[in-house]
Amino acid sequence: MLLEFVFNNCYSYKDEAYFSMEAVKKTRKNNEFASFNGHRILKSAIIFGPNASGKSNLMKSLRTFQNLVLKDDKLKNPFPTYANNPDSINFEITILIEETIYKYSVSYCSDEIIEEHLEIEEGNEFVTYFHRIKGNYEIIPRELELLKNKTRMDSLFLITGKAFNDHHCLNVFRWFRNNLIFISREVPPVFDHLYKLQKDKKRKKKLINFLQAADFNIVDFEVLQSNATMPDVIKQLFISTADFTEFQTKIKHRDHDGETFDLSVSQESDGTKKMIALSTILLTLNNSTIFIDEFDDSFHLGLSKALVDVFNSDENSNQVILTSHELELMDAGFKKEQIYFTDRSADGATELYSVYDFKSEVNRQDYSYVKRYNKGLFGAVPEILVGKLKEIIKGD
DSSP: OEEEEEEESBTTBOSOEEEEOBOOTTOOOSTTEEEETTEEEESEEEEEOOTTSSHHHHHHHHHHHHHHHHSTTOSSSSOOOGGGOOSOEEEEEEEEETTEEEEEEEEEOSSOEEEEEEEEEETTEEEEEEEEETTEEEEOOGGGGGGGGGSOTTSOHHHHHHHTTOHHHHHHHHHHHHSEEEESSSSOOOHHHHHHHTTSHHHHHHHHHHHHHTTOOOOEEEEEEEEOOOOHHHHTTSSSGGGGEEEEEEEEEEOTTSOEEEEEGGGSOHHHHHHHHHHHHHHHOSSOEEEETTTTTTSOHHHHHHHHHHHTSTTOOSEEEEEOOOGGGGGSSOOGGGEEEEEEOTTSOEEEEEGGGSOTTTSOSSSOHHHHHHTTTTOOOOOOOHHHHHHHHHOO
């Protein structure tokens, strides 16, 4: 699970942005967080803000970090700095994996890793596991000493350690690969998970029951797997066969007469496809971090509120982070440290902050967050010149 993500000079984020998933000590109700070794880890968070304010760019920044780890040789593509700033992109993430808390940070530019640092929490402090500044290794475990010369300047030492089965390097790599999930229009539905799930009749039935409980008319589904048709020379460019696997999915519905009929995924609504993807992940993964961009898009408000209730429940073992324009979700049971905003500064850079960052008289939990937001107390309100819009559309 994610505890913290700190970064700067990435996409619209110029200065250091701090995103925390730790609950404050005053939070009384315990179903919104999970506890481990003194840490109270939030199960959900939601991010609001005007269009083009940087909500999605937080997720894109973390996806860039994920791609840096999983596709280690792709520093230049992309190198999404703020306003094409040539300075380094800086990432730092704190995560819980099984019973160990790791802090992993990387600073890099388009052609080399500038600094890389892996720490492990022991007691109440972090202890360095390895620390590298360019080609110099300040601290490194004795068992990894021989690997220093096996890491290129444009490659992560974490990947070298993983390749030689180092336990801690493997843990961090696997978290990025298996437990950090993104759902958005840019990321296709998780048919690989759905394909595996259908082989387990009990879990398949559980998924169908979950979808029906959410008022989706789905009685069955079938996923067929095949390899995409492309030349072998192109296939060799992919990391694994999964990268060019195609899935044909049929969703079975029931009509008013009780007869069933099939629809392909392409025929389903965006909301149905999104719900299938989300449900599959929630029911197949544990202790994972799931980002959902434009969460309320294609969902009825009633469904969105119900899902938020599920995300914050004791029954949910995953962590879900949302972006949204649906202001009513602000009052859907989130605590002040779970509600974030993005806004643009005078120079166009994104600023990220939470309700918790405001003074106590503003962030009180005893009356509507939406009312305070609409009064402008939290900022992050679009400045729309309605008169000018009308004047322009009127024409000559």
